[in-house]
Amino acid sequence: MTGDLLQGLLQAIQPASLAATGVGCLLGIVAGMIPGMTISAAMIIVLPLTFVLDPNVSIGLFLGLYAGGMLGGSFSAILLNIPGTPSSAATALDGYPLVARGQAGRALGMAVSASFCGGLFSALCLFLIAPRLADLALQFRSADLFSLVFLGLTIICSFASRSWIKGLLSAVIGLAIVTVGQDPVMGTARFTFRDPNLLSGVHFLTALIGLFAIPQLIENLHGNSPGGAIGLGVPGRPGSPDSPGSPGGRNGTAPAAGAIELRKLLPAFADLRRIRLPVGIGSAVGTFLGILPGAGGPIAAFISYDYAKKATGRGDRFGQGAVEGVAAPEAANNAVTGGALIPMMTLGIPGDPVTAILIGALLAHGLAPGPLLFVERADFAYGLMFSFFWANVFNLLIALAGLRLLVKVVAAPRTLLMPAVAILCVVGAWSLRNSIFDVYVMFGFGLLGLAMKWLDMPVVPLLLALVLGRQLEENLRIALTGSQGDITMFFTSPFSALFLGLSVVSVVWSVVGARRQRAP
Amino acid sequence: MATVLQHGVEYRLAEDGRSTGDASRLSMLLAALLAGFGLFGPPAAAQYPERAIEFVIPFDAGGSADIEGRLLAEEMGAVLGVTLVPVNRPGAGGALAYSYVNDADPDGYTVMWTSTSILTITNLGNVPFGFDALDHIGRVEHQPLVFAVATDSPWSDIDSLAGDCGNRGRPIRIANSGTGSTTHLGALAVMQEVGCEAVHLPIGTRRRNATVLSGEADAMVAPLTGALSLFRAGRLRFLASLGADRNPIIADVPTARELGIDVEFDLFRGLSVPMGTPAEVQARLADAMTRAASSDAFQRLADDLGLTVAPLIMGPFEALLRREDARVRAIIQSADTLTP
Numbered sequence: 001m002t003g004d005l006l007q008g009l010l011q012a013i014q015p016a017s018l019a020a021t022g023v024g025c026l027l028g029i030v031a032g033m034i035p036g037m038t039i040s041a042a043m044i045i046v047l048p049l050t051f052v053l054d055p056n057v058s059i060g061l062f063l064g065l066y067a068g069g070m071l072g073g074s075f076s077a078i079l080l081n082i083p084g085t086p087s088s089a090a091t092a093l094d095g096y097p098l099v100a101r102g103q104a105g106r107a108l109g110m111a112v113s114a115s116f117c118g119g120l121f122s123a124l125c126l127f128l129i130a131p132r133l134a135d136l137a138l139q140f141r142s143a144d145l146f147s148l149v150f151l152g153l154t155i156i157c158s159f160a161s162r163s164w165i166k167g168l169l170s171a172v173i174g175l176a177i178v179t180v181g182q183d184p185v186m187g188t189a190r191f192t193f194r195d196p197n198l199l200s201g202v203h204f205l206t207a208l209i210g211l212f213a214i215p216q217l218i219e220n221l222h223g224n225s226p227g228g229a230i231g232l233g234v235p236g237r238p239g240s241p242d243s244p245g246s247p248g249g250r251n252g253t254a255p256a257a258g259a260i261e262l263r264k265l266l267p268a269f270a271d272l273r274r275i276r277l278p279v280g281i282g283s284a285v286g287t288f289l290g291i292l293p294g295a296g297g298p299i300a301a302f303i304s305y306d307y308a309k310k311a312t313g314r315g316d317r318f319g320q321g322a323v324e325g326v327a328a329p330e331a332a333n334n335a336v337t338g339g340a341l342i343p344m345m346t347l348g349i350p351g352d353p354v355t356a357i358l359i360g361a362l363l364a365h366g367l368a369p370g371p372l373l374f375v376e377r378a379d380f381a382y383g384l385m386f387s388f389f390w391a392n393v394f395n396l397l398i399a400l401a402g403l404r405l406l407v408k409v410v411a412a413p414r415t416l417l418m419p420a421v422a423i424l425c426v427v428g429a430w431s432l433r434n435s436i437f438d439v440y441v442m443f444g445f446g447l448l449g450l451a452m453k454w455l456d457m458p459v460v461p462l463l464l465a466l467v468l469g470r471q472l473e474e475n476l477r478i479a480l481t482g483s484q485g486d487i488t489m490f491f492t493s494p495f496s497a498l499f500l501g502l503s504v505v506s507v508v509w510s511v512v513g514a515r516r517q518r519a520p
Numbered sequence: 521m522a523t524v525l526q527h528g529v530e531y532r533l534a535e536d537g538r539s540t541g542d543a544s545r546l547s548m549l550l551a552a553l554l555a556g557f558g559l560f561g562p563p564a565a566a567q568y569p570e571r572a573i574e575f576v577i578p579f580d581a582g583g584s585a586d587i588e589g590r591l592l593a594e595e596m597g598a599v600l601g602v603t604l605v606p607v608n609r610p611g612a613g614g615a616l617a618y619s620y621v622n623d624a625d626p627d628g629y630t631v632m633w634t635s636t637s638i639l640t641i642t643n644l645g646n647v648p649f650g651f652d653a654l655d656h657i658g659r660v661e662h663q664p665l666v667f668a669v670a671t672d673s674p675w676s677d678i679d680s681l682a683g684d685c686g687n688r689g690r691p692i693r694i695a696n697s698g699t700g701s702t703t704h705l706g707a708l709a710v711m712q713e714v715g716c717e718a719v720h721l722p723i724g725t726r727r728r729n730a731t732v733l734s735g736e737a738d739a740m741v742a743p744l745t746g747a748l749s750l751f752r753a754g755r756l757r758f759l760a761s762l763g764a765d766r767n768p769i770i771a772d773v774p775t776a777r778e779l780g781i782d783v784e785f786d787l788f789r790g791l792s793v794p795m796g797t798p799a800e801v802q803a804r805l806a807d808a809m810t811r812a813a814s815s816d817a818f819q820r821l822a823d824d825l826g827l828t829v830a831p832l833i834m835g836p837f838e839a840l841l842r843r844e845d846a847r848v849r850a851i852i853q854s855a856d857t858l859t860p
Contacts, residue, residue, distance in 0.1 A: 044581040044608075048594065051817075141736040142723075182612060185722055187644070187699030196619045196647065199612030348749045349730050353580070356726070360587045366824040371753035434607050435616070478721055482693050482736060 008382025012390060017060040020053070021387055024064020025394040029402075031065070032072025032084045035209050035421070035428045039069035039085065043357050047364075055365040055380065060387045062361060066354055067391040070297070070334050071115045071399060078107045078326070079409050080421065082213045086204055087297030087333035089463060090305045092212070094318060094325030101321050104407040109267035110323045111330045112399040114279050118331030119392035121283035122290065122338020126345070127385050134346035137291040142482065143489045145292065146475035147499035149468050152299045154503045155306040156461040157510035166457045173448075174465025177202055184474040185481060197437040204298075206429050206438045207445045207466050213425045214446025215453050220418045266400070275327035278308035282331030289332075290339020290351050297336045297352065298467045301329035310509060334395075338388060344369050345381060568628060568801050569602040576632040578617030580610040583725075584745060584825055585789065589633040591821055592660060595812030600804070604631065613637055613698065615646045622653055626794040628801035631657075634792040636702050639841070639848045644700045651845055655797055657805050658833035659790035659840065660813045661822055663744045664763025665706040666773070668756045670732050673739075678714060678759045678779055681739065685716035692718040695737035697725045702787055705851045706762050707741040709783040710776065712854065732756065743787050744770070748826045762786075769826050784847070790837065806833040 011017060024046075031042035042065050050058035073085030078095030091111065098107035125133060140148075153171070160167015180191045181201025192198035282304040289300040308328035309318045318325045340351030341358075348370025350356035359369050367373065373381045399406075409417070429442035452459055483489055490496050575593040579585045586608065593604035609617040614637040624630035634656065642651045667678065675681040685692050694711070696703040699722040711718045723731050729750055731737040739759070740747075744767065750756040751770070758773040762785040766775055776783045791809050793802060810831045812818060822829045832840065 040581060047587070047590065051591070051594075138730060138734045141731070141734055183699075185699060187722070189646075196612060196615050199615055199646065200610070343730075347730070347733070347755075350726060356583060357581065360584050363584055363824060364587050364591070364821060366820065368749040368824070370749040371755060372749060375753075433611060433616070434609055474724075478723060481719060482721055484690070484719070 004378035005382050007379035008384075009386050011056040011379065011383035012060070012386030014056065016054070016057045017383075017387060018390060020057045021060035021064040021390045022394045022398070024061040024066075025068035025391060025398050026064075028065040028068020028070075029072035029075070029395075029398065032069035032074075032088075033076045034424050035076060035082050035084055035213055037084070037424075037428055037431070038205065039066060039354050040357055041431065042069060043354065043361070047357075047361060050361060051364060055362070055367060056383050056387075058361065058365065059380075059384050060390070062358055063384070063388045063391040064394060066337050066358075067119055067334065067388070067395050068398075069354075070119075070337055071112065071330075071395055074111045074115070074330055074333070075108065075406060078111060079104060079406065080417075081216050082421065082425075083208060085297075086208055086467065087301050087336065088329075089208060089212075089298060090301035090329035091326055091333075093305065093329075093460070094320070094322050097319070097321035098323070098326065103321070105403060106268070106271065106323065107321075107326055108399075108403055108406060110271060110275060110326045112396060112403070113267045113272060114275060114282065114327035114330035115334040115399075116392055116396040117279045118283045118286055118333070118335035119337060119395065120389070121331075122287040122335040122341075123385070123389045123392060125287050126338045126341050126388065130342045131346050133288075133291055134343050137343055138347070140292055140495060141489075141493065142475045142479035143493055144495040144499070146472065146479055147490060147496040147503070148289075148292070149299070149472045149475060151499045151503045151506065152303055152468050153464060153472065154506040154510075155302050156464055157507050158306050158309065158513075159458050159460040159464075160510075162458070162514075163456075166455070167461050170452065170457050170459065171461035171465045174462040175469045177207070178466060178469030178473070184470070185477045197435065201470070202441060202466070203432050203438060204466055205432055206442045208463065209425050209429050210442040210445025211449040211459055211463065213421065214443065215449045217418055217422055217425075218450060220414055271323050275324055277312055278304070278324040278328035279331040281307050281311060282328040283335045286332035286335025287339040290336035291342050292351070297333045300332040300336050302464060302467075304328040304332035306506070315513065334392070341384075341388065345373065345384070346371060348373075568804050569600045571629065572603045572605050573600070573628070574624075574630050575604040575606045576617050576621055576630065577606055577608045578610065578614035578633065578635070578637065579608065581608045585633075585635065588661075588789070588821060588825065588827070591818055592633070592809070592812050595815045595818055596805075596808045598815075599808040599811050612646065613641055613701065615641050618642075618647055618654070621792065621794055622647070622649060624794045626655075626796035626798075628793065628797050628805065630794060631805060632792045633789065635789045636787045636844070638792070639845050640700055640702055640705065643845070643849050643852050646700075651841055653795055654792040655795050655802060656834070656837055656841060657791035657793060657802055658809055658831055658837045659788045660809060660831060661827040661829045662763075662786045662788040663827050664761040664767055664775075665703060665741050665785045665787060666744050666747055666751075666758045666770070667707075667710060667739060667741055667760045667762065667776070668732065668747050668751070668758050669739045670735065671755055671757050673735075673757070675739075675759065676757070678710070678776075678781065681759065682714035682716050685714075685718070692716060692739065693721055693737045694718050695721045695723045695728050695731045695740035697728055697742070698722045702785065703728075703741040703743070705848060706783070706785045708855050709785070709851050710741070710760070710762070710781060713776075713781045713783055729756075745826045767828065788840075790832075802834065809833070 027042060031037045043062060046061060050061060070087060073083060073088035074091040077083040077088040077092035079099060081092050081096040083089040083092050095107045156167060156171045180198055182199055183190055189199060285304045286300045305325060305328050308324050309315045312324050314322060314324060340355045343349045343351050344355040344359060348368065350359055362369050367377060367380060426439055429439045430436060432438055449459060577586055577589045590606045593606050597604045609620055617632065618638060618641060621630055621632040638651050641647055642649065669675050694707045696707050704720060704722060707720055721737050728740055728742060729747065732740045733755060747756055751758060758770060760776045760779055761767055761770060761773045762776050762783055764784050764786060791805060813829050813831045819829060
């Protein structure tokens with residue numbers, strides 16, 4: 001065992017492996033920043049290259065891409081209010097307002113530090129307690145997953161506190177949209193109007209690009225300073241000011257391009273202390289949800305955001321540019337990466353779509369991830385863990401080194417930046433399934449986003465419903481199919497009961513909190 | 521009628537070689553045979569691949585079926601001298617990709633990585649055409665479905681599982697990869713044969729194995745390649761293979777037929793093109809496919825995955841498709857309903 005451990009360490013610190021990991025991080029960050037360009041897509045692009053590389057080198061490249069992509073997605077969410085990946089949607093909620101206040105460097109610094117901590121925490125879990133965690137995750141049945149997703153959905157309440165009707169309506173629209181496509185249990189077509197393009201439903205990322213990017217682009221049409229879009233960033237974001245002009249809000253009051261703070265690029269000590277708790281929450285939640293097959297990054301990011309909001313006692317600042325609101329989802333989505341590697345390494349079961357690709361890529365090298373990997377190729381298994389550790393270190397170094405360049409993105413002339421973003425949105429929507437139909441869907445969601453903004457309706461509940469709706473239905477119906485309609489297991493299974501209990505707490509907390517805010 | 525003797529195989533040709541569908545298929549076969557034996561490349565096909573060929577993959581990027589397709593495309597590109605560009609068109613169990621290829625120009629520049637799903641999708645009516653709406657180049661490999669339980673489950677053979685059916689206060693639950701998928705049909709067929717009314721859980725590929733290990737499902741039907749690593753690690757027990765013959769990788773596992781269960785379900789992958797693609801082009805593709813399938817790189821991947829590489833081109837492949845199509849239709853029709 002010690003021999004394999006050492007062998008693994010040596011493999012991971014070979015110059016070629018290290019270089020591949022670094023290149024992977026860089027590519028991942030770039031790919032993650034492009035809206036619609038998923039980590040999965042980036043991995044597929046480099047896949048043929050890895051056929052000729054040594055497995056240890058390939059795995060470094062892939063893990064770099066994985067960790068880098070998670071971080072890169074947040075950069076565009078923070079800088080442009082256009083999440084590059086689904087997992088980074090929660091980061092935009094507070095990241096973009098920080099940029100609007102001229103603190104792009106601070107926001108990015110927080111994101112990078114939190115991502116590093118989250119990634120490192122999950123790497124430690126992977127290294128120390130992977131088998132035990134995987135066995136725990138195996139106890140989760142459909143009923144438990146349903147309750148977990150249900151808990152995720154109750155977060156809607158904390159985004160709907162300004163207007164319950166608008167918030168819940170937004171969520172219902174989302175849930176209605178996810179019913180389009182094949183019925184998950186019967187396999188029959190629902191609301192497809194005999195169009196095969198609708199059979200697999202609306203791709204979440206297509207909707208995300210439309211909902212976030214199109215209103216953002218329209219906003220930029222009639223505000224030519226970088227501050228033009230500010231304050232209206234996320235439609236109806238939580239607790240956003242009732243008077244449109246409060247914190248750095250009104251058009252024209254925002255700093256001009258040159259005023260954007262470039263000095264404070266390294267995260268300040270005071271900020272780091274402030275994000276201790278949110279990072280802790282995000283790391284734990286992210287790692288754990290990463291392990292559960294199918295739960296994935298977006299739900300981890302939103303749950304962490306919500307818990308950080310409740311636990312830090314600064315909930316009123318969330319949504320207006322709180323560093324805690326950037327740190328929690330960032331720590332979570334990078335912790336998901338290590339978490340998702342746990343069932344892959346120990347059971348050969350992918351935790352998310354990216355690890356599914358990783359399994360395929362390793363198989364192409366004749367390495368089958370799963371319980372046997374530690375028996376047959378323990379050196380490789382440990383090498384993978386060390387590579388994952390290095391990927392997180394490179395992520396931190398590359399991102400910190402590149403911050404100066406990155407913040408300039410916000411300062412770039414809008415006349416260049418916005419057309420580029422528009423093109424990327426169309427290309428991104430198209431490339432998900434190589435389908436022009438998805439581009440129309442993306443524009444359709446753009447119109448929906450504009451309408452919701454005009455109605456001052458929060459968009460986050462819609463987003464959550466889109467991410468979670470399908471899993472909610474699938475798990476509920478499969479659980480009920482298995483139990484033949486008996487619902488007791490939702491309450492007798494300890495995990496399910498725990499999640500349902502937390503759901504009640506989450507709803508009550510939001511309702512009471514909202515009432516207290518309105519009282520004075 | 522003219523009789524042609526070629527490599528010991530006797531073919532009867534119609535007077536007008538192109539007037540009937542059968543005859544044109546026959547000439548395709550001939551051309552393929554000749555090309556396959558490397559005797560000569562048909563002159564028309566010499567110009568054929570002039571530019572990149574779109575290689576449509578009906579699966580999500582990154583799964584083992586996708587990676588296998590990509591490797592085949594790469595190896596075929598080496599044979600044909602042009603690039604085969606893999607394009608993923610996932611969604612609706614392959615229905616989107618099949619519709620796309622059905623509508624594509626039959627010029628040989630759209631080739632599809634087909635699987636058994638073409639038989640399930642067409643028979644379920646998810647696309648408005650049958651499997652024969654496309655021309656089929658050939659099969660590359662095949663693998664059996666397996667009937668698996670967790671190692672810590674009380675059943676060591678299908679009989680004991682069937683014996684427990686209905687005596688446990690709840691029905692037997694069998695996981696599959698999705699309603700109407702081949703794994704679902706395989707499970708339906710086996711349970712029908714042993715006379716057990718089971719509950720079928722369409723759990724999807726991602727969580728299918730996990731539900732068997734956790735005990736949420738009592739058993740599952742899965743493609744061999746999807747369950748092999750857990751089997752080798754001793755976490756899964758295979759009660760039966762649904763293949764036609766014993767698979768050398770799992771030589772100890774009996775076939776359903778040996779157990780007296782009249783079910784046979786092999787999964788295959790191969791190539792298809794839009795209907796009406798010129799015969800010379802099809803022959804050229806069949807030749808490239810056969811050579812790519814026997815390349816070292818592809819053989820190695822197939823070995824690692826647990827696939828049996830067995831190229832089968834055009835005529836015999838069409839016959840196989842027709843036979844399997846009837847089988848799939850029979851299972852779908854005999855199940856009162858596909859719902860759990």
